[in-house]
Amino acid sequence: MKLKRGSRCTVCRSKGENKKAVVFLSHHRLALCKEHFITWFENRVERTIKEFRMFSRKDRILVAVSGGKDSLSLWNALVKLGYEADGLYINLGIGEYSEDSKRLSEDFAKRINRNLHIVDLKEEIASIPQITESVNKPACSACGSVKRYYMNKTAKELGYNIIATGHNLDDEVAVLFGNTLNWDIEYMRRQYPVLEEESGFIRKVKPLCKITEKESALYAVFNGIDYIEYECPFSEGASSIRYKEIWSQIEQQSPGSKLRFYTGFLKKMQPILKEKEKRESELRTCVVCGEPSFNEICSVCKLKQRLAQV
Ligand code: SF4
Numbered sequence: 001m002k003l004k005r006g007s008r009c010t011v012c013r014s015k016g017e018n019k020k021a022v023v024f025l026s027h028h029r030l031a032l033c034k035e036h037f038i039t040w041f042e043n044r045v046e047r048t049i050k051e052f053r054m055f056s057r058k059d060r061i062l063v064a065v066s067g068g069k070d071s072l073s074l075w076n077a078l079v080k081l082g083y084e085a086d087g088l089y090i091n092l093g094i095g096e097y098s099e100d101s102k103r104l105s106e107d108f109a110k111r112i113n114r115n116l117h118i119v120d121l122k123e124e125i126a127s128i129p130q131i132t133e134s135v136n137k138p139a140c141s142a143c144g145s146v147k148r149y150y151m152n153k154t155a156k157e158l159g160y161n162i163i164a165t166g167h168n169l170d171d172e173v174a175v176l177f178g179n180t181l182n183w184d185i186e187y188m189r190r191q192y193p194v195l196e197e198e199s200g201f202i203r204k205v206k207p208l209c210k211i212t213e214k215e216s217a218l219y220a221v222f223n224g225i226d227y228i229e230y231e232c233p234f235s236e237g238a239s240s241i242r243y244k245e246i247w248s249q250i251e252q253q254s255p256g257s258k259l260r261f262y263t264g265f266l267k268k269m270q271p272i273l274k275e276k277e278k279r280e281s282e283l284r285t286c287v288v289c290g291e292p293s294f295n296e297i298c299s300v301c302k303l304k305q306r307l308a309q310v
């Protein structure tokens, strides 16, 4: 996204104005001023929502808010675009990181005047550090299943029919790359910007899947959104961070590679995987809590049982 000195905004120029560009989107060959970057970002989100038929203005959307740039930018854009979008913050109980991200999420909700629902893991099950210590499970794997579980459960209880998450293009490319390295077909099959509602799961969507991490950070900065700028302490050493570094080198040498890799997968590979999809008839209901599960007892109830034993 290097900007040449003296570049002018492409959109302003087409209108006969001569405003200075502040950002250059190399893979779109666009130099934009602040105002037109914001419009470009929101249009791109809107187009993605339409392309994948994610939701309409009649739907009640719950945005999974972490206090980071992606989820707050997404929430801001959806509200500006006229969607009914509230937030859900899951307090993971990860010390200062959770305290800061909760405060920033609450401040932002007040600023845009929307509801922010809060689920406190300490009250529901246990904090992520407690879970990691008590049962021998890596933090991110426990965190992933617990977050998914409470997002789905809370959305249903509160009457929302869509969950929107802030996964961006870099996240999707890193996950796809990891799954490809391991040829993890089952995960690849489920990697799509929309996961339809089925047997107790409500629809999950990723409207930022074609927006890069840098673009979402810029959108946050240009809109004066205060977001948490440091990573969760458990993210250290995560393979996704390594994959992102590799991809940023590829992107530098060949702009547009990330988008091509991801959209190529969606267009060419996904239909093949979908065709082979064995219907998830195995999906049943957890005998303990009644939430959808692939096993007799869902992973969170199993976790609760193990925690009760220690
Ligand atoms: Fe949860 Fe891991 Fe992400 Fe931290 S880095 S929020 S523990 S998934």
Ligand code: ZN
Residues within 6 Å of the ligand: 009, 010, 011, 012, 013, 019, 032, 033, 034, 035, 036
């Ligand atoms: Zn402009």
Ligand code: ZN
Residues within 6 Å of the ligand: 286, 287, 288, 289, 290, 291, 297, 298, 299, 300, 301, 302
């Ligand atoms: Zn259960």
